[in-house]
Amino acid sequence: MQKSWSIYKNVIKALAIIVIAIFFAMIPHIAQAAPPYTSSTYGADQVYMGNGGVNGASSASYKADASLGNTGVGTTTSTNYQPLNGYAPAAEPYIMLSVPAGNDDLGVLSIATTAFVSHTFQAEAYLASGYVVTTMSDAPTYNNGAYSHIMDNLTSPTAATPGTEQFGINLVANTSPSVGANPVQLPSSQFSFGQAASGYDTANLFKYVNGDTIAFSNKSSGITQFTVSYIYNIKTTTPAGQYVFNQILVATGTF
Amino acid sequence: MVSIKNYSKRSIAVVAAFGLVTAALVPLLSGIANAGVVTERNIKISDSKPAATGVVYQVNFKVATTATVKGIVVDFCSDTPIVGETCTAPTGFAITTATPTNQVGISGFANATSTTSTLKITNATGTALTAADQVSFTVTSTNPTPNATFYARILTYANDTGSNSPATYTATSPGTYIDYGGDALTTTNAYTITSAVQEYIAFGVDFTALTLGETASGVMILDTPYITNQTYTTTTNASAGETVRLWSPSGSPGFGSLSNGTQSFTTVTSRVALDSGTNQFGLCIQTPTPGTGTLTPDAQYSNGGTACDTTSSFALDTTAVSATYGDPILSSTGPVVATGTNNLTYGAKVGATQPAGIYTTTHELIATGTF
Numbered sequence: 001m002q003k004s005w006s007i008y009k010n011v012i013k014a015l016a017i018i019v020i021a022i023f024f025a026m027i028p029h030i031a032q033a034a035p036p037y038t039s040s041t042y043g044a045d046q047v048y049m050g051n052g053g054v055n056g057a058s059s060a061s062y063k064a065d066a067s068l069g070n071t072g073v074g075t076t077t078s079t080n081y082q083p084l085n086g087y088a089p090a091a092e093p094y095i096m097l098s099v100p101a102g103n104d105d106l107g108v109l110s111i112a113t114t115a116f117v118s119h120t121f122q123a124e125a126y127l128a129s130g131y132v133v134t135t136m137s138d139a140p141t142y143n144n145g146a147y148s149h150i151m152d153n154l155t156s157p158t159a160a161t162p163g164t165e166q167f168g169i170n171l172v173a174n175t176s177p178s179v180g181a182n183p184v185q186l187p188s189s190q191f192s193f194g195q196a197a198s199g200y201d202t203a204n205l206f207k208y209v210n211g212d213t214i215a216f217s218n219k220s221s222g223i224t225q226f227t228v229s230y231i232y233n234i235k236t237t238t239p240a241g242q243y244v245f246n247q248i249l250v251a252t253g254t255f
Numbered sequence: 256m257v258s259i260k261n262y263s264k265r266s267i268a269v270v271a272a273f274g275l276v277t278a279a280l281v282p283l284l285s286g287i288a289n290a291g292v293v294t295e296r297n298i299k300i301s302d303s304k305p306a307a308t309g310v311v312y313q314v315n316f317k318v319a320t321t322a323t324v325k326g327i328v329v330d331f332c333s334d335t336p337i338v339g340e341t342c343t344a345p346t347g348f349a350i351t352t353a354t355p356t357n358q359v360g361i362s363g364f365a366n367a368t369s370t371t372s373t374l375k376i377t378n379a380t381g382t383a384l385t386a387a388d389q390v391s392f393t394v395t396s397t398n399p400t401p402n403a404t405f406y407a408r409i410l411t412y413a414n415d416t417g418s419n420s421p422a423t424y425t426a427t428s429p430g431t432y433i434d435y436g437g438d439a440l441t442t443t444n445a446y447t448i449t450s451a452v453q454e455y456i457a458f459g460v461d462f463t464a465l466t467l468g469e470t471a472s473g474v475m476i477l478d479t480p481y482i483t484n485q486t487y488t489t490t491t492n493a494s495a496g497e498t499v500r501l502w503s504p505s506g507s508p509g510f511g512s513l514s515n516g517t518q519s520f521t522t523v524t525s526r527v528a529l530d531s532g533t534n535q536f537g538l539c540i541q542t543p544t545p546g547t548g549t550l551t552p553d554a555q556y557s558n559g560g561t562a563c564d565t566t567s568s569f570a571l572d573t574t575a576v577s578a579t580y581g582d583p584i585l586s587s588t589g590p591v592v593a594t595g596t597n598n599l600t601y602g603a604k605v606g607a608t609q610p611a612g613i614y615t616t617t618h619e620l621i622a623t624g625t626f
Contacts, residue, residue, distance in 0.1 A: 093406075093439045094404060095404060097441050097443045099444045102447075103446065103448070103449065104446070104447070105450070106448065106449065106451075108452070108453055129295070234452055236490050238492055238590075239452065239492050239493075239590060240453055240455065240494065240626050241452060241494065241626075244447060245448040245450075246445055246447050247445060248302055248445045249445075251441055251443070252298070252299045
C-alpha cells in the first residue's frame with residue numbers, strides 16, 4: 001500500500017513538471033504582434049537605451065505612461081527608415097484629418113474677373129507608411145430639379161482666365177489671383193512631411209478632377225496644414241443659378 | 256533486482272525528460288504564434304462626413320503568408336486596432352451591405368454572420384494566396400456619428416466555419432488566424448462654397464428701317480420680287496433657352512403686313528414662293544449657326560440652312576404677329592451665343608392690282624429667356 005502511494009506521488013510529480021514546462025513554453029507565444037525589429041532568430045518590439053520609465057501607471061482617477069531621462073523623442077527619418085523615439089511610443093496607428101466646417105459665399109460671379117477663396121485643413125498620420133488626401137466632390141453644380149449644370153472643371157493645370165468657364169484648385173501660394181498658401185509643417189519639417197500632390201502644386205495653375213489625390217505624405221507625419229485655393233470663372237452662357245460646391249475630403253492612411 | 260523505489264525514480268526522470276521535450280516542441284505546435292502582418296493595408300472610403308450613408312469602404316491589403324484563405328474578418332472599433340483587445344463599436348457606424356463586391360485577389364467570398372460593426376466573409380473553397388498577393392473588396396457602410404479617428408482590425412483565416420474561423424471570432428478571442436493588421440480611418444467635416452450666376456439675355460438688330468424696292472429709288476416694279484435682310488445677334492445663359500417673337504403693335508395698319516392705311520399686301524401663313532403670286536409680303540429665316548447652342552427658326556418661316564433669296568418661300572401670320580405677345584419665329588433649348596451675321600429676310604412682290612402708294616409696317620422683335 002505504502003509503495004503504491006509512493007509510485008502515485010511520483011507520477012503526480014512528473015505530470016506537474018510536464019504541465020509547468022508546457023506553461024512556461026507557451027508564455028512567449030501568447031504575444032500577438034510580429035515584432036518590427038527582427039533577425040533570423042530574434043525579434044524585438046521596442047528597443048530603449050536610457051534610464052527607463054513605467055507604462056500603465058494608474059490611480060483611481062488617472063493613468064499615465066512615464067519616462068525618465070529621454071534623450072530624444074518623436075520621429076526621426078532617413079531614406080529607408082523612420083524609427084519612433086522615446087521610452088513609450090504608442091503602439092496604435094493613427095490618422096487625423098481636421099477640416100473646419102463652414103460655408104463660403106462668393107456672391108455673384110462675373111465674366112470679367114476671377115472669383116477665388118481659400119480654405120485650410122490639417123492632416124497627420126502615425127505609424128503609417130503614408131497618407132493621401134482625396135477630393136470626393138463634383139465641381140460646383142446648379143440644379144433646379146428640372147435642369148442641372150456642372151461647371152467646367154480644369155482637367156489639367158491651367159491658368160485662371162476670366163470669360164472662360166473654369167473651376168480649379170491648388171494647394172500652394174498664388175499671385176494670379178493672390179490667394180492661398182504653401183503647406184505648413186507643424187511644428188517643423190523635421191516632424192511633418194505633407195505635400196501638395198502633383199497637378200495641384202504649381203503656383204497660378206489650377207486643376208480639379210473628382211477623385212484626385214490633392215495632398216499626401218510618403219511616411220508617418222506630424223501635422224501639415226494645407227490651404228486649398230479655389231478659382232471660379234464663368235462665360236456669358238454659363239447657365240444662371242446658384243452653384244454649390246460641397247467639398248468632401250477623405251484621408252486614407254496606409255499602414 | 257530492481258527496487259520499486261528505483262523504478263519510480265527512473266520513471267519520474269523519463270517523464271520529466273518527456274515533459275521538457277514537449278515544452279520545447281510547443282512553439283511548433285501553437286497556432287497563435289507567428290501570424291503574419293498584412294502589409295500596405297488601408298481602407299478607402301468614398302465620403303468622410305460623419306453619419307454619411309451609403310459610403311463605399313474599399314478594404315485593401317497584401318497578405319503576408321502563403322496559405323489558402325477561407326475567411327476574412329474586418330472588425331471596426333472606436334478604441335484600438337490591436338487584435339485581441341476589447342473593441343467598442345464606433346457610435347453610429349453600421350455595415351449596411353456586407354456582401355463584398357469588386358473582389359480582387361479573392362473570389363466567391365460572401366457575407367457570413369456579419370454584425371453592424373464586424374464584417375465576416377467566407378468562402379468554403381477559399382482562395383490560395385501567396386505572400387504579397389493583393390486583396391481588395393468593397394462593402395457599403397454608414398459612417399460613425401462623431402468626427403473622429405476610428406480603427407479596423409483585419410484578420411484572415413484558414414477556416415470558413417467552426418473554430419478558428421470568422422464564425423467563432425470575437426474581439427478578445429480571435430482564435431488562430433493566418434495574418435492580421437490594424438488600420439486607422441477618420442471622418443471629418445465637409446464645407447460648402449456657394450456662388451451665383453446672374454440671368455443674362457441680350458438681343459440686338461442692326462437696322463431700324465428697311466426698304467423693299469429698287470436700290471436707287473426704293474420703288475417696287477410690278478411683278479418683281481424684292482428682299483431685304485435684317486441682321487440680329489443674341490446671347491443668353493437661359494438654361495431652358497430663349498424665344499424670339501415678331502410683334503406688330505396693335506393698331507398697326509395691315510396687322511403687320513405692308514399697308515398704305517387702307518390697302519395691305521397679301522400675306523400667307525404657309526410658305527409660298529415669293530415670285531409665284533401677284534403680290535405678297537412675308538418673312539423667310541435661314542437657320543443661324545451660333546457659336547454656342549442652337550437657334551431654330553419656326554417651321555412657318557424656316558428656309559433651313561439655305562440663305563433666303565427672291566426665289567425662296569415666304570410667309571407671315573398677321574394674326575399671330577398682331578396678338579398680345581407676337582408670333583414665335585426663333586427659339587433655342589439652352590444657352591445661346593449668336594454674335595455673327597444672322598439674317599431675318601423680308602420679301603415682297605407687288606402686282607398690277609395693288610393701288611399705288613407708300614406701304615409701311617412696324618415690327619418689333621422680342622427675346623424672352625426661360626431660366
